Amino acid sequence: MRRWTTPVLQGLVLAGAALLIAVLPRFTSEFRLGQFTYVGIYFVALLGLNILTGYSGQITLGHAAFMAIGGYTAALLILGRSGFELLGQQASHVLPEHGMRAIFTIPIAGLVTGVIGCLFGIPALRLAGVSLALATLAVAVSLPAIAKRFEHLTGGGGGLSLPLPHAPFGWHLSTPHWLYYEAWVCAGILFVVAWLLVRGRVGRAWRAIRDGEVAAVSSGVSPAVYKTLAFGIAAAYAGVAGALFAIQVSYINPDTFPVTLSLLLLASVVIGGLASLSGVIVGAFVLEFLPIYAQSPPLVHLHFAKQAGPVVFGVTLMLIVLLIPGGAASLLGRVTRPVRAWASR
Amino acid sequence: MALPLAFTWTEFGQQVTSGLASGAIYASLALALVLIYQTTNVVNFAQGEMATFTTYVAWTMMHHGLSYWPAFVLTLLIAFGGGVTVERVLIRPVEHRPEIVIVILTIGLFIAINGLVGWVFGPEVKAFDSPFPNRSVVLGGVSISVQDIGTFGVCLGTVVALWLFFRLTTLGLAMRAVAFNPDASRLMGVRVGWMLALGWGFAAVLGAIAGMMAAPTVFLDPDMMLVVLIYAFAAAVLGGIDSPVGAVVGGLLIGVVINLLGAYVNFVGQELRLPTALAVLLIVLVIRPSGLFGRVVVRKV
Numbered sequence: 036m037r038r039w040t041t042p043v044l045q046g047l048v049l050a051g052a053a054l055l056i057a058v059l060p061r062f063t064s065e066f067r068l069g070q071f072t073y074v075g076i077y078f079v080a081l082l083g084l085n086i087l088t089g090y091s092g093q094i095t096l097g098h099a100a101f102m103a104i105g106g107y108t109a110a111l112l113i114l115g116r117s118g119f120e121l122l123g124q125q126a127s128h129v130l131p132e133h134g135m136r137a138i139f140t141i142p143i144a145g146l147v148t149g150v151i152g153c154l155f156g157i158p159a160l161r162l163a164g165v166s167l168a169l170a171t172l173a174v175a176v177s178l179p180a181i182a183k184r185f186e187h188l189t190g191g192g193g194g195l196s197l198p199l200p201h202a203p204f205g206w207h208l209s210t211p212h213w214l215y216y217e218a219w220v221c222a223g224i225l226f227v228v229a230w231l232l233v234r235g236r237v238g239r240a241w242r243a244i245r246d247g248e249v250a251a252v253s254s255g256v257s258p259a260v261y262k263t264l265a266f267g268i269a270a271a272y273a274g275v276a277g278a279l280f281a282i283q284v285s286y287i288n289p290d291t292f293p294v295t296l297s298l299l300l301l302a303s304v305v306i307g308g309l310a311s312l313s314g315v316i317v318g319a320f321v322l323e324f325l326p327i328y329a330q331s332p333p334l335v336h337l338h339f340a341k342q343a344g345p346v347v348f349g350v351t352l353m354l355i356v357l358l359i360p361g362g363a364a365s366l367l368g369r370v371t372r373p374v375r376a377w378a379s380r
Numbered sequence: 381m382a383l384p385l386a387f388t389w390t391e392f393g394q395q396v397t398s399g400l401a402s403g404a405i406y407a408s409l410a411l412a413l414v415l416i417y418q419t420t421n422v423v424n425f426a427q428g429e430m431a432t433f434t435t436y437v438a439w440t441m442m443h444h445g446l447s448y449w450p451a452f453v454l455t456l457l458i459a460f461g462g463g464v465t466v467e468r469v470l471i472r473p474v475e476h477r478p479e480i481v482i483v484i485l486t487i488g489l490f491i492a493i494n495g496l497v498g499w500v501f502g503p504e505v506k507a508f509d510s511p512f513p514n515r516s517v518v519l520g521g522v523s524i525s526v527q528d529i530g531t532f533g534v535c536l537g538t539v540v541a542l543w544l545f546f547r548l549t550t551l552g553l554a555m556r557a558v559a560f561n562p563d564a565s566r567l568m569g570v571r572v573g574w575m576l577a578l579g580w581g582f583a584a585v586l587g588a589i590a591g592m593m594a595a596p597t598v599f600l601d602p603d604m605m606l607v608v609l610i611y612a613f614a615a616a617v618l619g620g621i622d623s624p625v626g627a628v629v630g631g632l633l634i635g636v637v638i639n640l641l642g643a644y645v646n647f648v649g650q651e652l653r654l655p656t657a658l659a660v661l662l663i664v665l666v667i668r669p670s671g672l673f674g675r676v677v678v679r680k681v
Contacts, residue, residue, distance in 0.1 A: 302488065
């Protein structure tokens with residue numbers, strides 16, 4: 036039996052986090068605010084990745100490729116054919132004539148990428164473990180080449196510059212503040228969606244398939260449906276993150292979402308903790324700040340160069356896998372155990 | 381965009397031979413992947429990065445005045461030691477954990493080595509000397525560069541040497557036994573753990589050769605083996621991920637077919653070679669997961 040204290044405690048923690056996110060811009064510089072915006076964007080991408088890898092047990096090394104699809108969808112919708120031609124290139128006729136407001140492109144990017152993710156999920160059904168990792172890695176490696184090849188749709192290697200974003204509807208917010216709230220409102224909504232999915236019937240089905248496909252089938256769970264669904268949802272999350280990213284930097288090119296980002300995303304999910312939503316926030320902070328801190332004091336005095344970030348990342352990942360399989364979330368769980376024990380007493 | 385060439389048999393022969401040369405490089409790396417897959421049952425995603433690192437080691441030795449072949453041999457020894465160390469230190473502790481854990485560990489190794497190479501040697505592209513003279517020989521109207529012949533010879537020579545080792549020596553027999561049935565080999569007194577480590581060592585040697593052979597044409601940079609690794613994956617999957625013969629045949633096939641498609645199919649051109657390999661990979665995985673030469677695995681429930 037769960038006592039009423041557990042949901043109340045969870046609600047308090049969430050409300051506290053939301054409040055902290057809401058008031059943070061008052062206490063921080065615009066530069067820092069930009070970094071926290073990236074944390075929000077990575078948070079969205081990692082939520083999707085953790086649904087796919089942590090909950091449904093399918094590994095992907097191509098998450099950044101889905102971010103790229105979302106980013107390009109948003110960029111093309113923002114520019115429209117007229118904006119595209121202003122960049123001095125001939126535009127494909129599939130584009131709408133006029134551009135859209137940036138904020139409306141975010142859900143569309145999520146939907147488009149989600150549909151593409153479902154389509155990719157169907158051949159992926161026949162693959163598991165290593166083969167799936169291979170196929171997704173190959174997608175991630177090839178996507179920049181494909182983007183460069185189809186210039187009429189992507190602007191080729193030169194990329195697409197977007198108009199500088201600003202707060203819509205006449206709201207009085209500076210651009211960094213607006214982008215920060217945009218990212219974190221998306222993150223908040225998608226966190227709630229993920230939480231509802233994971234704790235309900237769908238989440239149970241995913242975990243059942245992950246822990247034993249045969250047993251899941253015998254219990255009436257269709258792996259094909261739920262695995263494809265996981266791919267679609269993960270891709271939709273990546274699409275939203277990619278759109279947010281493209282809007283944040285107001286530029287996109289084939290190398291905006293490199294293969295290494297796919298690998299670092301997977302690493303961050305594992306560092307935060309597979310199959311843990313609270314671990315995702317740790318992962319997002321690690322992904323944004325670990326490379327930055329790897330080149331600042333005291334580490335910089337050890338003559339760490341810019342490339343030291345990935346080394347620290349890779350070593351951290353290996354240490355976590357070897358020593359703390361549950362990731363940061365399991366450490367967090369150990370620290371908060373007395374409180375949770377009290378709440379569910 | 382690459383213009384399609386007017387078709388002549390000499391041109392075709394040249395495309396095939398240069399495809400065979402790059403195919404031999406893919407075959408070496410694919411064989412490295414298969415070696416590890418056979419024994420440890422895991423695909424080593426860091427294989428290409430390990431190769432990149434050893435190639436940089438070779439470059440450093442030559443930069444400090446060592447001539448090519450001594451540096452080559454020393455690099456192979458270092459690669460072997462490195463491979464064995466990686467197995468002992470990183471893979472052994474997670475041997476019995478789920479496949480996904482080992483995959484993630486090799487990805488950690490990938491990220492770390494990729495970063496390390498950029499950090500230690502710098503991100504700028506470096507030229508890597510070729511041991512072969514820069515000229516061509518004409519064979520039946522087809523001019524073949526000595527570089528290509530040398531690459532093909534070194535890669536295939538290593539493969540044959542390795543094959544002889546596995547067929548003719550007791551150690552090779554023990555390693556094959558471990559790949560076939562680790563439990564039974566342990567009962568027969570084979571040191572299974574060390575055989576696995578040796579497998580990683582040999583795989584690293586093959587990777588090092590692939591790296592040093594690829595470097596003169598693709599130049600040295602931290603990401604040089606990423607594309608080669610994808611081709612090698614495609615080759616290993618095409619041949620059957622548990623078949624050494626399949627890896628070599630698959631590698632040569634991928635090298636030739638991709639080269640011909642790039643030269644003669646306008647749509648593919650230079651840019652879409654890699655996505656074409658991806659398409660091959662996906663089609664094989666979906667239609668015939670055991671590849672051309674692989675064992676068909678029947679999953680019992």
